[in-house]
Amino acid sequence: MTEELYRVPSFALLCALGTVFGALYLRARTMQRLLWLTGWLLAAAQLALRIWHPEMTPAARALSNACFELIPLMFLGSVSPLRFRGRVPYVAAFGFPLLVYAVLGSLYPVPGAGIKAVLLVCALATVYTGIHWSSLKNLAPVWFTAPFSAAVGLVCLVLTWNGRFEETLQLAHSGIFLMTALLFVLAYRRLSPGVIFTVCGLLYWGLPLYFFDLATIAHATAAALIRTLSLVKVVTAAGMIVLVLEEELAANEASRQRDHRARIELEQYSRLDLYLDPYRDVVEHYDSICETIVAQSRFSQAAIVLCNADRVYGLAGKAGMEGALQGALHALAGRLTPDRIREFSRTKYFQFEIGNTARVDLSYLFEPGDELKLLNYTTAYVVPMYTRSGMLEGLVLLSRLRDAGTPLRADDVLPLELLVARIAAARESNLLVQRVVQSEKLAGLGQIAGGVAHELNNPLTVVLGYAELIQDSDADDAMREYAQVIREEARRMKRIIESMVRFWRPSHGDPGMAPIDQIVHDIEKLRRNELERKGIDFQVCVADGLPGVRINSDQLRQVLLHLMNSSISALSEMPPDEERRLKVEVRRAGRRVQVVVSDTGPRGVDPIHAFDPFFTATQAGEGVGLGLSICYSIIREHGGEITASNLLPRGSAVVIELPTHAGTGADRLQGEVVA
Known part of the structure; x- marks a missing residue:
């Protein structure tokens, strides 16, 4: 016992370092730290057995040899986390037969035939698992690991056959430590204090055990090697602690850099103007x-x-x-x-x-x-x-x-997810602002239109009356012809003024409920043959079970026909070999019904000015530009919403939302956001 007291300081230091490992594991419960903590607890347990049971009874020797083999396995498993057949960790598949071998070899130094057969089976299982493990793609090249494992395993089998069980355990122990040291070098690939102390400690820890019989060495040299080994264990444990701290420092630095990059990324995204300028592509x-x-x-x-x-x-x-x-x-x-x-x-x-x-x-x-x-x-x-x-x-x-x-990592995608959420919010806000601005603008234009219509109507009535008097007089034919032209143009101006009055002061009263699905199907029957003759693909999609909408049926039909005519006009400008599609879709959108009239025409729309009076995308002479403004007036009169948008990659769409009941102001803001 006295000769073993030199191990006590090492044991105390290992216990202290094991406590530090325990604290580090509690900070970050990783498998690597758990395996390292287990390995050092086993090292302390083996050292305790050496101190308090120096005589080494068979049971104590079995326990000591079990710890002796499990220690390097814990460290090896921490840098080679592969699994056997996808389920069992290789360290477990490799360690179990080796553990049985260590226990039986210690309990039965001179085994009978049955025990020796079991030892041979355990040795074969261990060698097979080790070769299979080392032949898989890992940190170390297979051309080295597989031959090394095969060579060590072959020698272990020969030693087992010859009954030299202690030497087999020593060789396996040393081989595992050598492979572990190599994997540590390849895993960390840096010359830091933690890596140097850990790798050198692992190499030295296995070094004396290459000598199968320490008795052949001088007693003083053997004692120095063994006592130095106890100190090397402490140095290796300290090296691993430093390695953990280095990893934490590196992780903290990497986290700081990621946070810095994420902050810069968020700052750059915050500078983006996500609100789409209506005049920008x-x-x-x-x-x-x-x-x-x-x-x-x-x-x-x-x-x-x-x-x-x-x-x-x-x-x-x-x-x-x-x-x-x-x-x-x-x-x-x-x-x-x-x-x-x-x-x-x-x-x-x-x-x-x-x-x-x-x-x-x-x-x-x-x-x-x-x-x-x-x-x-x-x-x-x-x-x-x-x-x-x-x-x-x-x-x-x-x-x-x-x-x-x-x-x-999460910090790689969080700025992107926030940006995407901002884009979605900006698109909804764009639509809401567009509706509000459009409503306010057209309300002002309506008042102007009403005033202009009132001021023009009286003198126009006088012009029209005098033109009729001239036409009914005894004037010559040329004069009466001029009067007829004045009369026709005055009537055209009167129709335009009536449209302006209609835009400014819509009619009131209960419009009733219109069967929108029936109206759309009636329009389809009316226009399909004409569109097919023009080479236009006319698609109608009406959802089942649609309720009626609160709007005058004739006015809804007028709106839909005008929108279709506008699309047909745009599609007629396209070459016959390009896709010409007109689509009318009716679907539910909450407590409202949504009608989408879209086409693949080349014109596109101006979402800001599409419903302005006298604004038109057609060529001069094809219209005065009151059609969409009247459509807007009709839809708004019945508590609905109408918006225009461009499609990707080409085309345009007008979306109408109509209430299925007497809609409120809040209902008018509901509906699907369109591109």
Whole structure:
């Protein structure tokens, strides 16, 4: 016992360092720290057995040898966390037969045939698992690990066959420590104090055990080696603690850098003007947003896909993409609908990974021979864009992750998710502001129109009367012809003034309930043959079970026919070989019914001025520009809303929202946001 007292200081230091490991583990409960803590507790337990049981009874020797083999296994498992057949950690599959071997070899130094057979089976199982483990892709090259494991295992099998069980355990112990030291070097790849102390300690810890019989060495040398080994254990433990602290410092520095990058990213996003200028090109607007995302985030490719008023998606913006990829994404976006995206989100191809960011496999949406597959654009990250009512308004596609070896973290996508939420809010705000400004502007224009109509009506009546008197007089034919021209133009002016009065002072009274589905189907029967002769693809989609809407039926028919005529006029300007589509869709939108009249014409609309009196996108002489303003007046008169928007990549749409009851002011602000 006295000879073993030199181990007491080492034991005390190991216990103190084990306490430090325990505190570090409680700070961050990782598997690596748990394995290290277990390894050092086993080292302290083995040292305690050496101190208080120096005579080493068979049971004490079995326990000591079990700790002796498990210590390096804990450290090895911490840097090689592979699993056997995908379920059991290799350290467990490798350690169990080795542990049985250590216990039986210690309890039965001179075993019988049965015990020796069990020892051989355990040795074979350990060698097989070790070779299989080392042949897998890991930190160390397989060309070294597999031959090394095979060589050590072969020697261990020979020693076991010859009954040299202690030497087998010593060789296995040393081989594990050597492999552990190599993996530590490859895992950390730096010359820091923690790595140097840990690797040197592990190498020295296994070094004396390469000598199978310490009795062949001089007694003083052997004693010095063994006593130095106790000190090396303490140095190795201290090195691992320093290594943990270095990792924490590195993690804190990396976290600080990530926070700094995220703050800069948020600052850059906050400088973006997300409110779409009505005079700015939509694609240009969203292209600039995508360019900022590519410049500030970890993604080198970004695209924004938005839902059009006709519930078909379009590519609104992109950055970091070549022309072929842009075209392929345009085609993919054009095939998407809210229902198809909803179906896609319920499949295994759409998996949320971090927060509101999902990793998607786009191959689910591909068609045979899809160009995206040829371009190897099959996976991407997606941030959905929702309105406040929970409707999916669009998607932000992110791909080509920079520093792909570093996994995506929450602080990498949080600024993007906040940006997407701001984009959705800005789009809703744009629509609300557009409606308010339009309402106030047209109210002012209505008062002006009413005043102008009142002032012009009286002198125009005089002009018309005198023209009739001249026409009925005995004047010559030329004079009567001039009077007829004056009379016709005066009547045309009177019709325009009546329209202005209609815009300013709509009629009142109960309009009744109009069967909107029947009205749309009647218009379809009336116009389908004409549109087919003109080569226009006329699509009508009416939802089932629609309630009646509170509007005069004749006036609703007038509005729809005017909108269709405007679309037909735009489509007629297109070459016959291009897609010419006119679509009328009727659907529920909360407590309102929504009618969308869209086309793929080349004109587009000006959302700000589309409903202004005398504003027209047609050529001179084709109209005075009161049609849409009258439509606006009719819809607003009945408590509805009407907005105009451009579609992606081409076309325009007018969205009408009508109440199914006597709508309130709050109801007028409900409805789906359109692109």
